[in-house]
Amino acid sequence: xxxxxxxxxxxxxxxxxxxxxxxxxxxxxxxxxxxxxxxxxxxxxxxxxxxxxxxxxxxxxxxxxxxxxxxxxxxxxxxxxxxxxxxxxxxxxxxxxxxxxxxxxxxxxxxxxxxxxxxxxxxxxxxxxxxxxxxxxxxxxxxxxxxxxxxxxxxxxxxxxxxxxxxxxxxxxxxxxxxxxxxxxxxxxxxxxxxxxxxxxxxxxxxxxxxxxxxxxxxxxxxxxxxxxxxxxxxxxxxxxxxxxxxxxxxxxxxxxxxxxxxxxxxxxxxxxxxxxxxxxxxxxxxxxxxxxxxxxxxxxxxxxxxxxxxxxxxxxxxxxxxxxxxxxxxxxxxxxxxxxxxxxxxxxxxx
Amino acid sequence: xxxxxxxxxxxxxxxxxxxxxxxxxxxxxxxxxxxxxxxxxxxxxxxxxxxxxxxxxxxxxxxxxxxxxxxxxxxxxxxxxxxxxxxxxxxxxxxxxxxxxxxxxxxxxxxxxxxxxxxxxxxxxxxxxxxxxxxxxxxxxxxxxxxxxxxxxxxxxxxxxxxxxxxxxxxxxxxxxxxxxxxxxxxxxxxxxxxxxxxxxxxxxxxxxxxxxxxxxxxxxxxxxxxxxxxxxxxxxxxxxxxxxxxxxxxxxxxxxxxxxxx
Ligand SMILES: Nc1ncnc2c1ncn2[C@@H]1O[C@H](COP(=O)(O)OP(=O)(O)OP(=O)(O)O)[C@@H](O)[C@H]1O
Ligand SMILES: [Mg+2]
Numbered sequence: 001x002x003x004x005x006x007x008x009x010x011x012x013x014x015x016x017x018x019x020x021x022x023x024x025x026x027x028x029x030x031x032x033x034x035x036x037x038x039x040x041x042x043x044x045x046x047x048x049x050x051x052x053x054x055x056x057x058x059x060x061x062x063x064x065x066x067x068x069x070x071x072x073x074x075x076x077x078x079x080x081x082x083x084x085x086x087x088x089x090x091x092x093x094x095x096x097x098x099x100x101x102x103x104x105x106x107x108x109x110x111x112x113x114x115x116x117x118x119x120x121x122x123x124x125x126x127x128x129x130x131x132x133x134x135x136x137x138x139x140x141x142x143x144x145x146x147x148x149x150x151x152x153x154x155x156x157x158x159x160x161x162x163x164x165x166x167x168x169x170x171x172x173x174x175x176x177x178x179x180x181x182x183x184x185x186x187x188x189x190x191x192x193x194x195x196x197x198x199x200x201x202x203x204x205x206x207x208x209x210x211x212x213x214x215x216x217x218x219x220x221x222x223x224x225x226x227x228x229x230x231x232x233x234x235x236x237x238x239x240x241x242x243x244x245x246x247x248x249x250x251x252x253x254x255x256x257x258x259x260x261x262x263x264x265x266x267x268x269x270x271x272x273x274x275x276x277x278x279x280x281x282x283x284x285x286x287x288x289x290x291x292x293x294x295x296x297x298x299x300x301x302x303x304x305x306x307x308x309x310x311x312x313x314x315x316x317x318x319x320x321x322x323x324x325x326x327x328x329x330x331x332x333x334x335x336x337x338x339x340x341x342x343x344x345x346x347x348x349x350x351x352x
Numbered sequence: 353x354x355x356x357x358x359x360x361x362x363x364x365x366x367x368x369x370x371x372x373x374x375x376x377x378x379x380x381x382x383x384x385x386x387x388x389x390x391x392x393x394x395x396x397x398x399x400x401x402x403x404x405x406x407x408x409x410x411x412x413x414x415x416x417x418x419x420x421x422x423x424x425x426x427x428x429x430x431x432x433x434x435x436x437x438x439x440x441x442x443x444x445x446x447x448x449x450x451x452x453x454x455x456x457x458x459x460x461x462x463x464x465x466x467x468x469x470x471x472x473x474x475x476x477x478x479x480x481x482x483x484x485x486x487x488x489x490x491x492x493x494x495x496x497x498x499x500x501x502x503x504x505x506x507x508x509x510x511x512x513x514x515x516x517x518x519x520x521x522x523x524x525x526x527x528x529x530x531x532x533x534x535x536x537x538x539x540x541x542x543x544x545x546x547x548x549x550x551x552x553x554x555x556x557x558x559x560x561x562x563x564x565x566x567x568x569x570x571x572x573x574x575x576x577x578x579x580x581x582x583x584x585x586x587x588x589x590x591x592x593x594x595x596x597x598x599x600x601x602x603x604x605x606x607x608x609x610x611x612x613x614x615x
Binding site for chain 2: 223
């Protein structure tokens with residue numbers, strides 16, 4: 001009698017529409033968040049912060065952004081990294097050009113700029129879908145990176161195109177060490193994940209899913225297709241933009257167009273597919289999986305005594321196989337497997 | 353015919369005049385006129401391909417007719433648009449079930465409330481102000497509909513997993529969630545067994561009876577049509593060939609001929 005719904009009668013709709021209606025889930029999530037804030041900062045090594053935890057959180061945020069667009073609203077995008085780049089460069093320029101700009105505001109404004117770009121490049125989705133939309137977002141990807149490389153104003157005329165991100169300082173407190181940066185990223189990701197959860201359990205989220213599943217019926221019911229799709233593009237790009245800014249300021253330490261190439265777009269798409277389309281938790285699973293997989297594989301390769309060069313090839317093969325597996329067998333990804341596991345546990349030890 | 357409760361047939365609420373609709377060379381509707389009175393159950397019948405579904409699609413703005421006008425609640429228009437139709441109280445179900453397959457029954461029905469939502473995007477994201485209160489209020493209404501259509505046991509089930517008959521019922525529930533003035537039902541009983549048909553008939557009659565909803569119904573089952581409708585319009589090859597009470601329509605020679613010819 002560990003994981004049970006029984007005895008938890010929902011006496012009101014307030015309880016039933018909570019973020020985690022089952023008590024054990026709620027406590028587990030609260031415990032994980034408390035652990036992440038209160039324990040991890042004291043036990044993790046700097047390597048662990050900078051090589052695993054920080055990228056994991058940032059990628060989770062970007063995957064969450066893409067999941068809103070692709071998983072919830074059904075609009076495929078290969079331009080995730082472009083929206084991240086807009087967020088990073090916009091934040092950098094706000095910091096650079098506006099005296100006394102608070103960094104958190106710069107991140108938010110970076111997200112807003114990404115949202116605006118998202119809306120503009122989302123316009124084709126009103127006319128085209130599927131493969132053609134994918135191709136048009138691919139154009140977004142190349143266009144944005146090209147723009148950032150070619151227009152010197154964005155990089156403040158730096159000759160190499162690589163610029164150092166400004167120092168992070170909030171209310172006089174400097175976020176320099178990996179541990180401090182981790183806490184900042186964690187706080188931002190938690191807040192944005194909570195907001196996303198609120199969106200998907202209210203009318204905005206239902207409008208996205210309705211348009212995804214059956215757009216004619218959605219329209220007949222009264223949803224406005226254009227508004228719904230563009231809202232999804234805006235929100236998704238906002239999340240990607242903030243993730244992009246964090247990627248530059250808290251992970252890379254530099255702002256450079258090349259960091260936001262097509263490769264990154266695909267990596268984030270893989271996270272969403274493996275983690276689970278249309279699941280917020282899945283975005284975290286997917287990011288965790290893809291951050292940890294290379295580390296795990298190189299460990300295995302080491303242990304078996306194979307040459308190091310094998311690692312990256314094995315990584316690609318495993319990726320490919322997993323993507324195919326999830327696309328064919330379980331489009332709802334790890335999140336769905338997790339749910340099935342929980343359903344089993346709910347019945348255990350009496351499966352009938 | 354059921355004539356109990358607050359059901360009292362009123363004035364004309366919807367009037368279509370000289371509607372013609374064609375797709376390329378195919379004439380789906382030719383010069384169709386008819387009206388629907390408030391609180392009545394109005395059936396549209398006709399053989400396959402007669403243009404029945406097209407007629408509903410014209411009424412709620414999915415198709416734009418090349419000719420004719422639509423007058424709904426005193427307002428005359430060249431054509432409806434889907435949003436205006438929904439906003440002015442027209443809800444519908446589809447011949448081929450058009451549910452949101454990735455969502456639960458509850459969420460599907462909740463989407464029907466969307467036009468009543470006042471909370472802004474930010475309120476919803478922050479789950480503050482009107483967002484929270486409204487969500488509970490909509491949930492209450494939706495639970496009433498779930499009880500009314502006896503869907504309690506599948507409330508949290510993703511609709512993709514439901515049997516056909518229940519899906520049809522969920523679609524009706526989603527339409528009812530909008531608290532419509534007029535409900536357009538495109539073959540709500542098609543493909544159902546006798547028992548399911550009886551249930552559906554009862555739901556349609558109860559809706560009409562309890563909420564006073566005007567109903568426009570397309571149905572192939574003549575027994576059902578003759579039983580529950582107040583007036584019947586008959587289409588054949590895009591033309592109206594009969595209109596009147598079930599008894600009048602049944603004895604109309606053109607209708608008899610169309611049906612004998614088609615079957
Ligand atoms: N979107 C469309 N594009 C082209 N032709 C169409 C379209 N919709 C309907 N039609 C044509 O219009 C005619 C009437 O079709 P409609 O679906 O209205 O018939 P129906 O009376 O509902 O038939 P059924 O009983 O089979 O549902 C048919 O010839 C059909 O092929
Ligand atoms: Mg039809």
